[in-house]
Amino acid sequence: MLRLRYHFFYISIITAGLLASCSAERKNILSKTYHNTTARYNAYFYAKENIREIEKVLDDSYDNDYNDILNIYPEIDSVLAKTYEDKVEECIKKASIAIQRHKNSKWVDDSYILIGLARFYSTDYVNAIETFKYVNTKSEDPDARHRALVHLLRTFTDYKEYNNATSVSDYLKKEKVNKNNQKFLYINRAHYYQIQEDYDNMVQNLVKAAPILKKKDGKGRIYFIIGQVYQMLGFDAEAFNYYKRCIASNPEYELDFHARLYMAQVTELGKSSDLKSARKLFKKLLKDKKNKEFKDKIYYEMAAFEMRQNNLEDAVKYLKESVKASTNNNRQKGQSYLKLGEIHYDSLRKYELAKAYYDSTITVLPKDYENYELIKERQEVLSDFVKQLNTIHLQDSLLALSEMDSLSIRKQIDEYIAAEEERKKQEEEKERKRIRRNTFNQLQDNTGFSSTSWYFDNPSAIAMGQTEFKRIWGDRQLEDNWRRSNKEAEQDYEEVAKDNTNTSPDTEDIEVGEEDPETVLTAQAEKMYNQIPFSAEAKERALTEIEEAYYNLGNIYYFNLHEEPNAATSFETLLRRFPETKHEPEVLYHLYLINKSLGRDTERYKNRLLSQYPNTTYAKLLANPNYTEESTAANEQLKKAYKKAYELFGSEQYTQALDVINQAMNDHQETVFTPRLKLLKILITGKTEDVNLYQYQLTEFIKEHPDSEITPYAKELLTASENFLKKQRRLLGTEFVKYFDQEHYLVVVYDAGKGLTDRIYPLIEAYNNSEFDEQNLKTSNLILDENRSITMITSFGGQQEALQYFRKFVSEDVISEKTQNSKIYKFVITKDNFNIFYQSKDLEAYLRFFDKNYKNGL
Structure with missing residues (x-):
């Protein structure tokens, strides 16, 4: 006890x-x-396990793109971080327990580092940086401080604070770092250089890290990346050695496969036997059943190998096989399509085929693929290019058909439809064969059935075939017509024939809901026939489409495809087929530049542009190569003048504003900013002059600057002014002023659109110069409305002077009225009444006023 x-x-x-x-x-x-x-064995242990689980999630979610240099680390984003948010919180919680409850243990610094890593993996870079800095500042253990700085280097890199990353890296170069920290320091430096695309420094650091890595550190993957970088830099022998080391490290099968595949690419090829050996290695990889899911990749690399041998024919063939083999790998399929597009675009110059391959590329290639936007841009260029070619071909064909008789047209259409039907049948048969071949191959792969043995000697193959049959057709009895799902009771053949005697021979083979093939073909032929441009208007539209297509084609060749000879051919064809094209000044300028670049004669384009279109920007650029720079400088001066004039306009100092505008337009050449000054000048006219002059100037501005960005505003001003005057006339009616002691005009009104202005104006000018030279009369033209134009003679001092001129003008038949093929009105009018007449467009009302107040006194 x-x-x-x-x-x-x-x-x-x-x-x-x-x-x-x-x-x-x-x-x-x-x-x-x-x-x-x-x-160590409680809180820290579980926190570290959480970090390992997070890193596994990152590794598993990363899609290795073996067509590019693999990333040293998988990419981290906030969306992915949400999936392991609970692990991050648990890690921070456990590590905090280790820190709070075991303050005097040696695992406090390590726990802080785990917290920093958890924050890093959750993309909370700011707090991760602060945590690693805290360990570096407070820790008394140099290894812990170095480990924190190694992680800080990676954090700064991913946070894109590259200057700070460089500072940390340079600091650690001066420190004595242990072996474990050193290997991760080299890898994190290599990660930094990979982000910077500095592959020389990247591979140097990876080479230093590789010998001290263990298998659990991903040694095989690092060897593979080194091989990829050396291969990209052109050091094939070094790449071969590191691919070999990767295979020797016994990595996972996918990495092993790609290392063997790339070894074939970098094998030294000194003799034809070496080529045969390399090709033999590729075929061996194809035959290996373990590589079934990598066939698309093998074919892709075979194509790349043949491209290096300048064997484009085989390269295209293998890329097509790669596409066929890519069933579940859209990234690889997209890359194969892309390579086919590049070959047909860059090497073969077959743009229509290139367009088709680029279309397929954009359809399947993931949008996160590098340079995806540039690929899409090229696809759009090629789509536009092929569209222009098709437009020219179609419209030319339709125009050619429009010149034939109806029988010949129908024959052409029928032959085209027959050819299309035959092509479709061939494509359908080809697709059926492909499906049968793929199904048979799938049966072979799933059963292990060899093509060298007889099918019915293999029980596995038979069982697989029965299963596949039931999957497609269900349970069917072995009998005639087994494909029919709903069969009526058996009937005697003669009875069936008897029942069908009244069936139309044209419809007896057509199922319910199915269109008669003959009807379909007839409708198709009719549709094609209706597209043919028989009328003059339709032909004009077709020619306009062809004109625009040649213009667009030339621009695509010149600016997008950079094929100057083809661009010149397209532009020359445009000018030859459409000598009055509105694009002529621009096309002449492009032809001048293209032929100058090609060392050809340029004088004819230069002379034609300068003589026919001297006021265009293109002619000015040709006459003065510094026009653009000088125009830019002038633009700035005009902007300053506009600002000053607008301020004066706003304060109703119209005369001073007009002076500023006129001075600026006299001192500087016309630029893209000049229309703004002109419009401001018109606004001043609206404030100080007659409303008809204001409307006239707006109309002329719109015609002179149809493409200016302020033209829509000018149209709004003109419409508003016209609507206001119409409203006033509706309210007050058209009343003319009986005040005749003022300036008078003589007005001639005639039909618009018949070219009369070009005939009448010279006749009046010649008459005035001959008979009234001393009176300094002026002749001008105006548009009254959509149907009528005006030629006006100004100005007469008073009513009597105007009437004397009117009597002489009419009696001598100055404008040869009978030969003009138009009803012509002639009258005199006061300045005030002309303003009213021009606003109202009321010709009948003024003619009545003229008869009453002028003609009766004649």
């Missing part, structure tokens, strides 16, 4: 000692041992 008491006493003392040692404040050996052990 006494002994038991002693044992209990001793146990109590030991327990008390242990409990006392648990205090986080004690630093004796027993306390440190307890806290180190408890921290």
Whole structure:
């Protein structure tokens, strides 16, 4: 009993000692041992497991693109980080427990580093940086500080603070870093250089890291990346060695496969036997059943190999096989389509085929693919290019058909439809054969059935065939017409024939809901016939489409495809077929530049442009190569003048504003900004002059600057002014002023659109110069409305002077009225009444006023 008491006493003392040692404040050996052990194998251990689980999620979610240099680290984004958010929180929670409850353990710094990593993986870069900096500042353990800085280097890199990353890297170069920290330092430096696309420094750091890596560190993957970089830099021998080391490290099968595949690419080829060996290796990889899911990749690399041998024919063939083999790998299929597009675009110059391959590329290629936007841009260029070619071909064909008789047209259409039907049948038969071949291959792959053995000798193949049959057709009895799902009771053939005697021979083979093939063909032929441009208007539209297509084609060749000879051919064809094209000034300028670049004669284009279109920007550029720079400088000066004139206009200082505008337009050449000054000048006219002059100037501005960005505003002003005057006339009616003691005009009104202005104006000018030279009369033309034009003679001092001129003008038949093929009205009118007449367009009302107040007195 006494002994038991002693044992209990001793146990109590030991327990008390242990409990006392648990205090986080004690630093004796027993306390440190307890806290180190408890921290490491409890909270820290579970926090580290959380980090490993996060890293596994990142590795599993990363899609390795073996057609490009693999990333050293998988990419991290906030969307992916959401999937392991609970692990991040759990890691921080566990690591915080290790820090708070075991303050005097040696795992406190490591726990802080785990917290920093958790924040890094959750893309909370700011707090991750602060955590790693804290460890570097507070820790007394140099290895812990170095480890924190190694992680800080990666964090700065991913946070795109590259200057800070460089500073951390340079600092660690001066430090003595242990082996474990050193290997990750090299890898993180290589990661930084990969982001910077500095592949020389990247591979140098990876080469330093590789010897001290272990298999769990992804040694095989690093060897593979080194091989990829050396291959990209052109060091095939070094690449071969590192692919070989990758295979020797016994990596996972996918990495092993790609290492073997790329070894074939970088094998030194000195003899024809080497080529045969390389090709033999590719075929061996194809035959290996383990590589079934990588066939698309093997064919792709075979194509790349043949391209390096300048064997484009085989390269195209293997790329097509790669596309066929890519069933579940859209990235690889898209890359194969892309390579086919590039070959037909860059090497073969077959743009229509290139367009088709680029269309397929955009359909299947993931949008996160590098340079996806540039690929899409080229696809759009080729789509536009082929569209122009098709437009020219179609419209030319239709115009050619329009010149034939109806029988010849129908024959052409029928031959075209027959050819299309035959082509479709061939394509359908080809597709059926492909499906049968793929189904048979699938049966072989799933059963292990060899093509060299007989099908019915293989029970596995038979069982697979029966299963596949039931999957497609269901349970069917072995009988005639087994494909029919709903069969009526058997009938005697003669009875069936008897029942069908009244069936129309044209419809007996057509199922319910199916269109008669003959009807379909007839409708198709009719549709094609209706597209033929028989009328003059339709032919004009077709020619306009061809004209625009040649213009667009030339621009695509010149600016997008950079094929100057083809661009010149398209532009020359445009000018030859459409000598009055509105694009002539621009096309002449492009032809001048193209032929100058090709070392050809340029004088004919230069002379034609300068003589026929001297006021165009293109002619000015040709006459003065510095026109663009000078125009830009003039633009700035005009902007300053506009600002000053507009301020004066706003303060109703119209005369001063007009002076500023006129001075600026006189001092500087016309630029793209000049129309704004002209429109401001017209606004001043609206404030200071007659409304008809204001409307006339707006109309002329719109005609002179149809493409200016302020033309729509000018149209709004003109419409508003016209609507206001119409409203006034509706309210007040058209009333002319009986005040005749003022300036008078003589007005001639005639039909518009018949070219009369070009005939009448010279006749009046010649008459005035001959008979009234001393009176300094002026002749001008105006548009009254859509149907009538005006030629006006100004100005006469008063009513009598105007009437004298009118009598002489009419009696001498100055404009030869009978030969003009138009009803012509002639009258005199006061300045005030002309304003009213021009606003109202009411010719009948003024003619009545003229008869009453002028003619009666003649």
